[in-house]
Amino acid sequence: MSGWVVIAGLGPGSPDLVTPEVAAALAGATDLVGYAPYLSRVAPQPGQIRHETDNREELDRARHALTLAASGKRVVVVSSGDPGVFAMASAVFEAVEAGPPDWRGLDIRVLPGVTAMLAAAARAGAPLGHDFCAINLSDNLKPWAVIENRLSLAVRADFAIALYNPRSKARPDGFGRALALLRERCEPGRVMIFARAVSTPDESLRIVTLAEAMPGMADMRTVVLIGSAATRIIPRAGMPFVYTPRSVPE
Amino acid sequence: MSGWVVIAGLGPGSPDLVTPEVAAALAGATDLVGYAPYLSRVAPQPGQIRHETDNREELDRARHALTLAASGKRVVVVSSGDPGVFAMASAVFEAVEAGPPDWRGLDIRVLPGVTAMLAAAARAGAPLGHDFCAINLSDNLKPWAVIENRLSLAVRADFAIALYNPRSKARPDGFGRALALLRERCEPGRVMIFARAVSTPDESLRIVTLAEAMPGMADMRTVVLIGSAATRIIPRAGMPFVYTPRSVPE
Numbered sequence: 001m002s003g004w005v006v007i008a009g010l011g012p013g014s015p016d017l018v019t020p021e022v023a024a025a026l027a028g029a030t031d032l033v034g035y036a037p038y039l040s041r042v043a044p045q046p047g048q049i050r051h052e053t054d055n056r057e058e059l060d061r062a063r064h065a066l067t068l069a070a071s072g073k074r075v076v077v078v079s080s081g082d083p084g085v086f087a088m089a090s091a092v093f094e095a096v097e098a099g100p101p102d103w104r105g106l107d108i109r110v111l112p113g114v115t116a117m118l119a120a121a122a123r124a125g126a127p128l129g130h131d132f133c134a135i136n137l138s139d140n141l142k143p144w145a146v147i148e149n150r151l152s153l154a155v156r157a158d159f160a161i162a163l164y165n166p167r168s169k170a171r172p173d174g175f176g177r178a179l180a181l182l183r184e185r186c187e188p189g190r191v192m193i194f195a196r197a198v199s200t201p202d203e204s205l206r207i208v209t210l211a212e213a214m215p216g217m218a219d220m221r222t223v224v225l226i227g228s229a230a231t232r233i234i235p236r237a238g239m240p241f242v243y244t245p246r247s248v249p250e
Numbered sequence: 251m252s253g254w255v256v257i258a259g260l261g262p263g264s265p266d267l268v269t270p271e272v273a274a275a276l277a278g279a280t281d282l283v284g285y286a287p288y289l290s291r292v293a294p295q296p297g298q299i300r301h302e303t304d305n306r307e308e309l310d311r312a313r314h315a316l317t318l319a320a321s322g323k324r325v326v327v328v329s330s331g332d333p334g335v336f337a338m339a340s341a342v343f344e345a346v347e348a349g350p351p352d353w354r355g356l357d358i359r360v361l362p363g364v365t366a367m368l369a370a371a372a373r374a375g376a377p378l379g380h381d382f383c384a385i386n387l388s389d390n391l392k393p394w395a396v397i398e399n400r401l402s403l404a405v406r407a408d409f410a411i412a413l414y415n416p417r418s419k420a421r422p423d424g425f426g427r428a429l430a431l432l433r434e435r436c437e438p439g440r441v442m443i444f445a446r447a448v449s450t451p452d453e454s455l456r457i458v459t460l461a462e463a464m465p466g467m468a469d470m471r472t473v474v475l476i477g478s479a480a481t482r483i484i485p486r487a488g489m490p491f492v493y494t495p496r497s498v499p500e
Contacts, residue, residue, distance in 0.1 A: 018269070018270070020270075086496075089375070089376035096491065104486040129343075133404070142497060156403055234354060244340060
């Protein structure tokens with residue numbers, strides 16, 4: 001059995017943010033598996049088979065990739081960003097754990113990538129420059145109460161916060177509830193960044209205060225960064241710089 | 251004035267994890283500024299000037315880079331990992347804010363990279379597959395009480411946790427105190443990963459329980475990952491897979 005599964009992070013969108021390691025894996029694959037918009041980022045290669053799936057079918061997609069590898073195929077499962085951050089890697093290991101014992105013997109590797117919050121932060125300056133956390137705002141797979149509890153504790157810890165999947169057509173209301181929670185617990189001038197589709201032609205970046213933030217500023221292609229209490233804005237001509245200092249005073 | 255400053259993330263070590271965007275910036279620079287071990291990762295280029303500094307001199311290094319750019323140089327400040335995560339980007343913006351007003355008009359860009367926790371997580375499986383946080387364990391620039399408070403709240407929130415800079419010769423004791431705090435608050439079987447120098451020839455990975463963890467397992471080249479309560483181990487021949495499921499049950 002010489003098949004393998006690589007779960008590869010394509011980064012936030014631009015080919016300039018795809019690591020050489022991921023590019024080499026893509027070039028060596030017999031089969032690519034993934035959500036269609038992510039597969040469309042990969043240049044076609046003669047003889048390589050593409051298995052396009054819908055966004056909600058992560059476990060099916062994972063099982064399919066493992067089945068192909070068990071039959072000797074060299075499979076890349078493509079993820080946006082980093083595969084280990086709210087993406088395909090966990091789904092693959094869930095499938096491995098629940099699957100036939102021989103799947104545990106497969107050559108399975110995760111290749112890291114630039115996750116959305118890092119690309120978003122880089123565009124704004126260094127808002128994640130001190131301790132921070134990442135929270136998936138989707139309640140498809142967890143109760144909303146868990147999200148609210150984590151968000152409250154993150155504010156108490158004074159982490160900068162990255163919110164993934166803040167809002168979608170199927171979940172129009174959660175982000176508004178998150179904003180309401182933040183407004184109860186943070187000062188109105190708290191810095192927020194709405195970073196949409198960073199490094200793609202659709203990129204947009206909006207820097208606002210918590211008081212100015214509105215649910216409609218986020219969609220499913222947006223990552224939202226919330227500064228800590230220490231996060232600062234440097235005004236200048238054009239887009240300001242946003243950064244969180246490295247120091248916390250005594 | 252045609253100078254610029256790029257703060258570039260070289261990733262965790264391997265050239266295969268340097269993005270094409272960063273490689274292009276390095277190729278176009280007149281001057282490179284950075285900590286000597288990071289500069290040594292960049293292939294020399296004729297005519298390019300290297301300004302090597304010690305690890306503790308981030309602000310001096312930042313000011314030097316900005317001064318060079320203000321005089322028309324094309325400067326890359328090199329960081330390991332991602333420059334926005336406990337690295338050089340915040341230092342540069344601190345220097346900009348405190349510096350002469352014309353520095354705000356400079357062309358300053360941050361180029362993201364693969365930060366250590368993502369490379370470490372990828373090697374182990376998907377331990378950061380659900381909500382997580384990143385905490386810098388160094389108390390050089392913040393009181394230890396802030397670190398303990400954040401760690402406690404992170405455990406209460408049931409985040410997976412990445413600890414950067416867990417231990418160094420100058421700070422031999424903090425990580426042991428962090429372990430003691432974790433032992434008070436988490437079950438003994440909590441999964442921990444000690445990932446050292448991932449993607450370099452010195453790479454090592456150790457997967458243990460909290461009960462087995464010892465301070466000496468970490469040094470200044472180690473990132474420590476602590477699973478959430480839900481993090482699972484998949485036993486297999488050789489190194490097990492570690493992952494955190496995407497779901498939180500009701």
